[in-house]
Amino acid sequence: MEIELKLLLTQVDRNELVSALKQAGRTKSDQTHFLVNRYFDTPELTLRHLDVGLRVRQKGEHREQTVKTAGSSDTGVHRRPEYNVDIDGDWPDLALFPVEVWQGEEVAALQQALTEQFATNFRRHALELELAGGTLLEVALDCGEVLASGKSEVIDELELELIRGDLGEALQLASRLAERFNLRLGQASKAARGYRLAGLSPQPPLQAEQPQDLASGLAGWQCNEHHLMLGTQGALEALVAQFSGLSQQLFDREPALAVRLAALGQGLMDAPDPRERLAQVMATTAYGQTQLALLALLPEFQGE
Incomplete structure (x- = not known):
């Protein structure tokens, strides 16, 4: 394995x-x-x-x-x-x-x-x-x-x-x-x-609904991030939905992380060019730190 x-x-x-x-x-x-x-x-x-x-x-x-x-x-x-x-x-x-x-x-x-x-x-x-x-x-x-x-x-x-x-x-x-x-x-x-580059496999579908748990939200984040960089229609709203859902789930448990996620979504919504803004934030240490902090909260890393 x-x-x-x-x-x-x-x-x-x-x-x-x-x-x-x-x-x-x-x-x-x-x-x-x-x-x-x-x-x-x-x-x-x-x-x-x-x-x-x-x-x-x-x-x-x-x-x-x-x-x-x-x-x-x-x-x-x-x-x-x-x-x-x-x-x-x-x-x-x-x-x-x-x-x-x-x-x-x-x-x-x-x-x-x-x-x-x-x-x-x-x-x-x-x-x-x-x-x-x-x-x-x-x-x-x-x-x-x-x-x-x-x-x-x-x-x-x-x-x-x-x-x-x-x-x-x-x-x-x-x-x-x-x-x-x-x-x-x-x-x-x-x-x-x-497979995708060869045209033999479709891109994964947008995750448009707010996530039901942290794992699906983190997966949806990565999926919709990819779509926004591709310029897929609706990707911005779908990505912001993941940030919003994750922020709501973490508000009581990890308020600082919840605020950080909400700010990521708001920053994209306010940007004149959301794709350019996403590229800018991906080229920062804060972006990866936020993803890894969220990954660390999943049950498999919490001994649950």
């Missing part, structure tokens, strides 16, 4: 970030690689419909095929079962994975129908970091691009993957980093971004 916290970076000095990470714990390994990742599916997107991601990753001369099956990634914490197998060539061999991965689909037919759909190529600075409480993390600082259908999107993100220990300790590390660096929670995986 892969469990990781994904953080998107905005105008961050990567050398300073690596230095801060190394100061946060004991560095057990420190490596830099260029990774070439090719993602596969059938023309009918059978794997996508099964909620299965399939890739072949090349690192130097080494190649590894990976499948990630259905999991969750609603708030920036990503949980997905993952299977990895070393291979010799550039094309995946589905028979090397456990048969239950394919959920009753005929493996030979899937194999014959596979085609490459998109790629994600990036330089990864990887650290294995042991924190003071004993939690061990695989830290990945990725910089590169998603490539699909002649188009590209930038990859600039930090992943904190739990190897052992307490995910809450990883969140504490992220919160300390957010005091110095412009970062925010990332909801979409690289594979999800690739």
Whole structure:
């Protein structure tokens, strides 16, 4: 099971970030690689419909095929079962994975129908970091691009993957980093971004209703933030609804955080160009700190 916290970076000095990470714990390994990742599916997107991601990753001369099956990634914490197998060539061999991965689909037919759909190529600075409480993390600082259908999107993100220990300790590390660096929670995986860029998967729908709980509000925040940056009609009102709903839920429990959320929404409503205003606030430490403070209030981080 892969469990990781994904953080998107905005105008961050990567050398300073690596230095801060190394100061946060004991560095057990420190490596830099260029990774070439090719993602596969059938023309009918059978794997996508099964909620299965399939890739072949090349690192130097080494190649590894990976499948990630259905999991969750609603708030920036990503949980997905993952299977990895070393291979010799550039094309995946589905028979090397456990048969239950394919959920009753005929493996030979899937194999014959596979085609490459998109790629994600990036330089990864990887650290294995042991924190003071004993939690061990695989830290990945990725910089590169998603490539699909002649188009590209930038990859600039930090992943904190739990190897052992307490995910809450990883969140504490992220919160300390957010005091110095412009970062925010990332909801979409690289594979999800690739499918969307290739035109093979729709954008997630706007979350227009006020949230019923903190988790749905945080997920709606990230979804509607994405839509506002895309210029989707109604995105401003939908995003402000998330801020308003979260603020109301937190008014008695965390009044300072509630005020901060309400101010974010009001600032967007008052701005001549809400999209430009959102870009400005995303390039501040306060934005990520607010998201992480909200994430820390979810039951899974409160021992509930």
